Amino acid sequence: MRTPLIAMLAMAPALGFAAEGAWVTLPGEPEFATVLAYEDSQSRVAIAPFELMTRPVTNADFLGFVTRHPDWRRGSAAPVFVSGEYLAHWSGPLSLGAAALPEQPATQISWFAASAYCEALGARLPTWSEWEYAAAADATRADARQDPAWRETILAWYSKPSGEALALAGSGAADVHGIRDLHGLVWEWVDDYAAMLVSADNRDQGDADLLKFCGAGALSTNDRENYAVLMRIAMLSALEAVDSTRNLGFRCARGLSRAKDPS
Amino acid sequence: MKRHSVSLLFAISLLLGACSERARDPEPAAVATPTVVDTGGSAKGDFGPPQGEPINAVLTSPPNVPPATGRKAPAKVIVTLEVIEKELPIAEGTTYTFWTFGGTVPGSFIRVRQGDTVEFHLNNHPDSKMPHNIDLHGVTGPGGGAASSFTAPGHSSQFTFKALNQGLFVYHCATAPVGMHVANGMYGLILVEPPEGMPPVDKEFYVMQGDFYTVGKFREKGLQAFDMQKAIDENATYVLFNGSENALTGDNAIKASVGDSVRLYVGNGGPNLVSSFHLIGEIFDKVWYEGGTRYQENVQTTLVPAGGAMIADFRLEVPGSYVLVDHSIFRAFNKGALGILKVDGPENKDIYSGKEVDSAYLGDKAGSMAAVAEAAQSKAAGTLTPEQQSKAGQALYAGTCSVCHQDNGAGLAGVFPPLAKSDYLTARSNQELIAVVLNGLTGPVKVNGQDYNSVMPPMSQLTDDEIANILTYVHTSWGNTGAAVSKEEVTAVRASTTRAEGAAH
Amino acid sequence: MKSFIVSVCLLAFFAHTPIFASEALPADSIYQLQASFQDQQDRSFQLAERRGRPQLVAMFYTSCKYVCPLIIDSVKGVEHGLTAAEREGLDFLLVSIDPARDDVAALASVAKKRKLDAHWTLARTDERAVRKLAALLGVRYRALEDGEFNHTSTLYLLDAQGRKLTSSSKLGTVPDPEFVAKVRAALN
Numbered sequence: 001m002r003t004p005l006i007a008m009l010a011m012a013p014a015l016g017f018a019a020e021g022a023w024v025t026l027p028g029e030p031e032f033a034t035v036l037a038y039e040d041s042q043s044r045v046a047i048a049p050f051e052l053m054t055r056p057v058t059n060a061d062f063l064g065f066v067t068r069h070p071d072w073r074r075g076s077a078a079p080v081f082v083s084g085e086y087l088a089h090w091s092g093p094l095s096l097g098a099a100a101l102p103e104q105p106a107t108q109i110s111w112f113a114a115s116a117y118c119e120a121l122g123a124r125l126p127t128w129s130e131w132e133y134a135a136a137a138d139a140t141r142a143d144a145r146q147d148p149a150w151r152e153t154i155l156a157w158y159s160k161p162s163g164e165a166l167a168l169a170g171s172g173a174a175d176v177h178g179i180r181d182l183h184g185l186v187w188e189w190v191d192d193y194a195a196m197l198v199s200a201d202n203r204d205q206g207d208a209d210l211l212k213f214c215g216a217g218a219l220s221t222n223d224r225e226n227y228a229v230l231m232r233i234a235m236l237s238a239l240e241a242v243d244s245t246r247n248l249g250f251r252c253a254r255g256l257s258r259a260k261d262p263s
Numbered sequence: 264m265k266r267h268s269v270s271l272l273f274a275i276s277l278l279l280g281a282c283s284e285r286a287r288d289p290e291p292a293a294v295a296t297p298t299v300v301d302t303g304g305s306a307k308g309d310f311g312p313p314q315g316e317p318i319n320a321v322l323t324s325p326p327n328v329p330p331a332t333g334r335k336a337p338a339k340v341i342v343t344l345e346v347i348e349k350e351l352p353i354a355e356g357t358t359y360t361f362w363t364f365g366g367t368v369p370g371s372f373i374r375v376r377q378g379d380t381v382e383f384h385l386n387n388h389p390d391s392k393m394p395h396n397i398d399l400h401g402v403t404g405p406g407g408g409a410a411s412s413f414t415a416p417g418h419s420s421q422f423t424f425k426a427l428n429q430g431l432f433v434y435h436c437a438t439a440p441v442g443m444h445v446a447n448g449m450y451g452l453i454l455v456e457p458p459e460g461m462p463p464v465d466k467e468f469y470v471m472q473g474d475f476y477t478v479g480k481f482r483e484k485g486l487q488a489f490d491m492q493k494a495i496d497e498n499a500t501y502v503l504f505n506g507s508e509n510a511l512t513g514d515n516a517i518k519a520s521v522g523d524s525v526r527l528y529v530g531n532g533g534p535n536l537v538s539s540f541h542l543i544g545e546i547f548d549k550v551w552y553e554g555g556t557r558y559q560e561n562v563q564t565t566l567v568p569a570g571g572a573m574i575a576d577f578r579l580e581v582p583g584s585y586v587l588v589d590h591s592i593f594r595a596f597n598k599g600a601l602g603i604l605k606v607d608g609p610e611n612k613d614i615y616s617g618k619e620v621d622s623a624y625l626g627d628k629a630g631s632m633a634a635v636a637e638a639a640q641s642k643a644a645g646t647l648t649p650e651q652q653s654k655a656g657q658a659l660y661a662g663t664c665s666v667c668h669q670d671n672g673a674g675l676a677g678v679f680p681p682l683a684k685s686d687y688l689t690a691r692s693n694q695e696l697i698a699v700v701l702n703g704l705t706g707p708v709k710v711n712g713q714d715y716n717s718v719m720p721p722m723s724q725l726t727d728d729e730i731a732n733i734l735t736y737v738h739t740s741w742g743n744t745g746a747a748v749s750k751e752e753v754t755a756v757r758a759s760t761t762r763a764e765g766a767a768h
Numbered sequence: 769m770k771s772f773i774v775s776v777c778l779l780a781f782f783a784h785t786p787i788f789a790s791e792a793l794p795a796d797s798i799y800q801l802q803a804s805f806q807d808q809q810d811r812s813f814q815l816a817e818r819r820g821r822p823q824l825v826a827m828f829y830t831s832c833k834y835v836c837p838l839i840i841d842s843v844k845g846v847e848h849g850l851t852a853a854e855r856e857g858l859d860f861l862l863v864s865i866d867p868a869r870d871d872v873a874a875l876a877s878v879a880k881k882r883k884l885d886a887h888w889t890l891a892r893t894d895e896r897a898v899r900k901l902a903a904l905l906g907v908r909y910r911a912l913e914d915g916e917f918n919h920t921s922t923l924y925l926l927d928a929q930g931r932k933l934t935s936s937s938k939l940g941t942v943p944d945p946e947f948v949a950k951v952r953a954a955l956n
């Protein structure tokens with residue numbers, strides 16, 4: 001009588017894993033031209049091949065996660081790891097409700113919670129460089145950043161008022177790698193958001209307040225015309241790990257990177 | 264204090280001079296030319312710690328201005344400003360997603376007194392996509408506050424500053440990319456009153472100019488997106504007062520009465536263009552140029568730098584509609600930099616004998632654009648009739664075509680050809696007539712037996728549906744017979760002919 | 769009953785985040801972070817074991833040329849501003865942001881060179897935990913091409929339960945008097 005119950009419980013995690021989105025492998029690039037102008041890097045970063053989720057993590061995905069991990073439920077998660085707004089749009093700690101459709105990207109999630117989700121899958125958040133490299137693509141090219149049309153499409157998202165409901169994760173067009181919604185849906189956490197050593201006043205570009213950032217000035221950018229990236233940097237640098245917003249979600253990455261996988 | 268008694272003495276000496284029977288000395292003998300005393304700037308701007316209970320600042324939406332503080336001692340003032348990203352109309356039938364301080368463009372007007380300690384709270388609405396901050400030009404400190412107010416959506420920041428310098432200052436968002444945040448309407452004004460306050464006037468108004476850059480053309484209908492390349496090229500689509508073509512026109516005109524003393528607090532958010540600010544029909548008695556301490560008198564047009572401001576005082580003697588413009592005049596008539604001050608009260612024929620300035624200057628601006636809006640709606644719904652087109656065309660014809668061809672289509676004999684019962688029109692197809700409107704016409708023509716050899720400038724700044732409606736109106740008025748012209752025909756002609764150098768698209 | 773216990777154990781086994789006993793540990797304590805640290809004497813510890821005394825915490829790395837020596841000076845500056853009794857009640861924790869190169873020997877070498885007594889713990893942990901601890905404190909850092917780091921340099925004062933009380937970014941042997949005042953308040 002109890003045996004089937006045990007069997008079901010044992011199967012539950014496996015069932016949960018099947019709900020996650022697909023992964024694609026990106027080939028990486030040995031000398032990717034990043035928009036970040038740090039003194040040391042000559043604006044080139046090496047990006048090793050890695051895997052990335054094809055779409056952001058959804059409410060349904062995250063519900064499965066908190067079902068399995070009670071410590072990350074709203075109300076149970078420690079306030080050092082999540083803020084008061086954590087999953088505030090869900091109708092309950094274990095129920096989504098009308099304001100959080102299962103296939104919409106999961107938002108109002110702190111960096112700690114997003115990291116925990118990815119770690120539970122044996123994965124991690126992508127680094128900024130990996131995100132920037134993946135997001136440079138459009139439907140036909142791995143690097144479309146020089147194309148003004150690419151920029152205009154991205155800028156158009158910022159023109160749309162934010163009160164509208166979020167589109168479903170994965171509903172955007174696939175890029176050349178098969179990845180969707182890196183632009184135009186939600187901002188996404190990266191593992192090293194804290195490496196954005198940005199001065200709160202972005203007009204101080206290159207003003208080296210050396211002591212504040214121990215040996216570096218605040219961040220400068222190379223490509224002043226790549227507003228999509230600029231605004232993402234501004235957004236990430238405004239956040240602390242415990243924060244979340246209605247427009248900020250995440251997806252996971254796997255594989256070698258400059259920030260090593262959990263040891 | 265010292266400045267007051269000096270000017271008082273100076274005034275008294277002038278009066279004495281005027282009342283005297285004998286011929287006045289060119290220079291008043293009672294007092295030597297007063298030495299110009301400066302305010303001492305920030306070095307003399309700290310009046311000590313705040314006194315009394317903290318005050319919540321009264322913030323107003325444009326075009327209103329908070330009342331004078333009336334304070335005599337420095338106070339602690341709490342200012343709470345919310346950033347909201349929202350879709351608002353920028354022109355009739357056209358909307359834009361503005362990023363606003365306090366829900367309006369320009370943002371709320373802040374009024375404090377020199378020496379006040381301001382505790383500033385910046386709240387970023389949770390629905391915002393972007394982080395924002397604020398740089399107030401009246402702040403002495405890094406970034407003008409920008410370094411201390413970087414706020415993510417759903418968060419609030421606080422910083423405190425002392426207003427050391429008096430003046431009228433711009434504030435704006437300074438988050439990267441700064442130009443885009445400013446171009447989306449994130450600016451406003453903060454007045455730091457001189458210690459003795461501004462001289463009292465009957466009415467005060469808040470006007471702020473800005474340039475806007477959209478992917479679509481001027482007055483293209485629907486939700487328009489920001490165009491970064493146009494902003495970099497400083498090729499403005501709209502130049503507006505208070506964030507919308509209709510912000511200060513029609514029912515939204517600012518109002519005053521004959522005999523009122525009026526003050527305009529005028530800012531220029533930019534991001535790019537400098538304003539040549541002028542009030543048609545009035546002279547500014549005093550202009551505190553650049554929002555500073557000294558004023559110039561008797562000014563017609565004054566420059567307001569991008570990221571700058573000025574204060575203008577004047578008195579109204581004659582009723583009518585006075586028009587605020589940027590006197591870089593194409594901006595007023597082709598990009599929307601136009602507002603109205605409606606003044607009521609008794610006529611004063613001694614000062615001005617003529618009629619109101621309305622029709623000559625305003626053309627299609629004061630007239631109802633309802634017919635145009637209705638035609639736009641019907642076009643979108645697919646139910647547009649020639650009658651609707653003609654009605655809309657009539658509203659558009661006035662002020663644009665009527666200037667030469669007259670309201671009755673009669674033209675000017677020998678100079679401008681008539682349109683009424685014109686054989687030139689009946690002999691030509693819609694496509695040829697559209698080409699004339701789009702590309703202009705020069706050289707000799709014969710219309711109704713008369714020779715004309717004038718220049719018709721290209722009118723390609725008109726949109727496709729505007730040209731279609733105007734030509735439909737011409738075809739169906741003054742005894743003309745002709746078919747309605749469709750927007751699609753205009754689009755085809757625009758695409759298949761080239762525009763002259765310098766003409767609009 | 770037995771099956772019930774078994775199923776609970778299975779659930780716990782499959783849960784990837786261990787359910788730690790957090791009743792006594794306040795919800796806003798940084799010690800909620802579960803990670804294994806090693807100190808300069810190769811002893812392992814969890815953050816929660818540091819409960820009971822206020823801590824001055826900072827992040828550094830041993831090959832840092834610019835600011836990190838100043839961090840140690842700054843902490844010592846605070847130390848000197850305290851009475852002997854107060855010094856007894858305060859511990860110092862410096863965590864390396866470069867665990868790959870800062871092994872136990874490197875930490876021990878710094879401790880010896882700067883003559884750091886038993887109140888000082890120089891610690892290392894795995895890279896993921898370093899990121900999480902930095903995120904909890906509010907430290908921002910970035911690895912450079914040559915192995916150096918750019919990082920913010922702030923001293924954090926935690927209370928006896930690991931909750932953040934205050935912080936100071938003013939570096940140097942003469943500490944911020946306001947910060948010292950807060951440290952003393954926490955100790956008394």
